[in-house]
Amino acid sequence: MIAHSKKVKEGKIVKVEVEVDDVIKKLRITGDFFLHPEEVLDDIEKSMTGLKKDVSFDTIVLKIQNIVKDHNSQMIGISPESIAEVLREALK
Amino acid sequence: MNLKWRVIGLETHDAYLNMALDEAVSEGVRAGSSLPTIRFYNWKPNAVSIGYFQGLKDEVNLDVCRELDVDCIRRWTGGGAVYHDFEGEITYSVIAPANIFPKNIIESYRLICGWLVRGLESLGIEAEFRPVNDILVKGKKISGSAQTRRGGILLQHGTLLYGLDLKTMFSVLNVNRQKITDKMIESAQERVTCVCKHSDAGKMEVYEALICAFTEGKDYELGTWSMDELARAKELAEGKYRSDEWMYMR
Numbered sequence: 619m620i621a622h623s624k625k626v627k628e629g630k631i632v633k634v635e636v637e638v639d640d641v642i643k644k645l646r647i648t649g650d651f652f653l654h655p656e657e658v659l660d661d662i663e664k665s666m667t668g669l670k671k672d673v674s675f676d677t678i679v680l681k682i683q684n685i686v687k688d689h690n691s692q693m694i695g696i697s698p699e700s701i702a703e704v705l706r707e708a709l710k
Numbered sequence: 711m712n713l714k715w716r717v718i719g720l721e722t723h724d725a726y727l728n729m730a731l732d733e734a735v736s737e738g739v740r741a742g743s744s745l746p747t748i749r750f751y752n753w754k755p756n757a758v759s760i761g762y763f764q765g766l767k768d769e770v771n772l773d774v775c776r777e778l779d780v781d782c783i784r785r786w787t788g789g790g791a792v793y794h795d796f797e798g799e800i801t802y803s804v805i806a807p808a809n810i811f812p813k814n815i816i817e818s819y820r821l822i823c824g825w826l827v828r829g830l831e832s833l834g835i836e837a838e839f840r841p842v843n844d845i846l847v848k849g850k851k852i853s854g855s856a857q858t859r860r861g862g863i864l865l866q867h868g869t870l871l872y873g874l875d876l877k878t879m880f881s882v883l884n885v886n887r888q889k890i891t892d893k894m895i896e897s898a899q900e901r902v903t904c905v906c907k908h909s910d911a912g913k914m915e916v917y918e919a920l921i922c923a924f925t926e927g928k929d930y931e932l933g934t935w936s937m938d939e940l941a942r943a944k945e946l947a948e949g950k951y952r953s954d955e956w957m958y959m960r
Contacts, residue, residue: 629842631790633768648765648960650790652842654815654859656762694788694815695842 622708623649630695632704642669642709647701652694661685662701671709678702713810716933717925718749720800720917725757725783728801730946733786734939735805736863744939745931746806748924750917753794753801757781758882761789761856765960774881784957787856787867789843791883798873798904800917802826802924808864816841819857822866826853829923830870833916835908843868850903870920871904872913 623633630651637644645666653659665681682698685691723731728751738744756778760769762785769791770782780793794801804822811818823839830837830847837847845853855868876898885898905916935943950956 633765646765646960647763648768649763650761650788651763652788652815652857653763656786656788656858659763692815 620708622704624704624707626696626700626704628693628695628697628700632696632700634701634705634708636705636708638671638709640671642666642671642673645705649696651696652692653696654692654694655689658685658689658691661689666705673709675702675706678705712929713806714745715806715925715928715930716745716747717921717930718747718751718933718935719921720750720752720914722752722754722796724755724947725753725759725781725794726947726951727943728753729759729783729785729951730943731935731939732803732805732865732867733946733950734943735803736860736865737942738936738939739805739807740861740863744805744936745933746810747803747933748930749803749805750920751801751803752796752799753781754796755779755781756796756878757783757794758791759783759785759794760791761785761787762858763788763960764791766958769884771882771884778878778882780878780882782957783951784959785856785867787858787865789854789856792854792869793875793879793882794869795873795875795878797913798875799869799871800913800920801867801869802920803865803867804924805863805865808859808862811864815857815859818864819843819855819866823853823855823868825924825926826855826868826870826920828926829916829920830905832919832923833905833909833911835905845870847903847908850901852903852905870916871902872916873906874902874904876902 621635632649635646679702853870857866
């Protein structure tokens with residue numbers, strides 16, 4: 619399990635814990651951010667499983683953006699880009 | 711349309727019932743059986759609440775909490791970990807249809823936090839809202855709030871620091887070094903403040919100032935909980951908020 623956290627540019631802390639071999643097996647995102655509706659984070663986490671370890675920043679962003687759009691959800695203090703950035707750094 | 715509000719005056723409950731009441735009232739407002747509600751409350755025993763997305767073990771020193779008889783609870787709202795000291799703070803909740811507030815979440819924080827700012831101003835304390843969810847006095851945080859919107863209902867709750875017990879606060883919270891470093895601030899003393907450092911007002915006087923500011927221009931009645939709300943809150947307190955499944959969700 620790899621853990622990585624940082625204060626992202628939108629102002630809140632994002633921590634990712636990721637279980638990975640060639641692909642992402644499990645991902646947990648925690649932090650002091652806001653996301654409405656809250657349950658959307660479960661979908662974001664699930665959508666990352668199965669992605670290759672070297673998945674691109676853009677692919678991660680796109681996946682998160684699509685989920686956010688599908689659920690008409692709002693992120694406060696974080697963004698799809700910030701989550702992708704922290705995840706990419708964890709996967710390095 | 712002039713919305714009718716219910717105001718529930720300062721009460722004291724444990725962490726589980728406090729958070730369960732917010733959820734029970736949200737359900738009631740959604741069903742049309744509860745009036746939009748403003749409530750003020752304290753926490754006894756003292757408690758740590760963590761944000762919906764936070765890892766319990768990341769944020770809270772559970773051993774110290776057990777030692778000091780401090781409850782731990784995961785909130786229904788996002789945001790950060792807060793130490794709720796019975797003597798040292800007043801907590802509020804606002805629960806109402808989301809469509810009476812700005813759609814933009816920051817603007818809705820600004821609106822409700824504005825009531826707190828006006829309450830502080832009536833005590834002679836100059837305060838300002840700082841997005842996302844803080845209120846500052848002379849650049850130091852005096853209040854933090856958290857909001858959720860579910861099923862068309864907005865719930866915002868937040869805390870106003872009346873006094874500071876930093877020693878206990880930092881023994882029960884695992885302080886995030888990164889956050890402090892980022893803000894280039896040496897110590898918590900330099901970034902957190904409380905009402906008693908800026909005013910001689912007693913805690914009840916502060917509460918009265920808040921009630922005046924929160925109800926200004928509103929049609930409201932001083933109310934109590936219905937039997938249904940209390941029963942549902944007790945059910946949520948025991949079945950959800952006290953459960954390991956909820957507590958250790960992240």
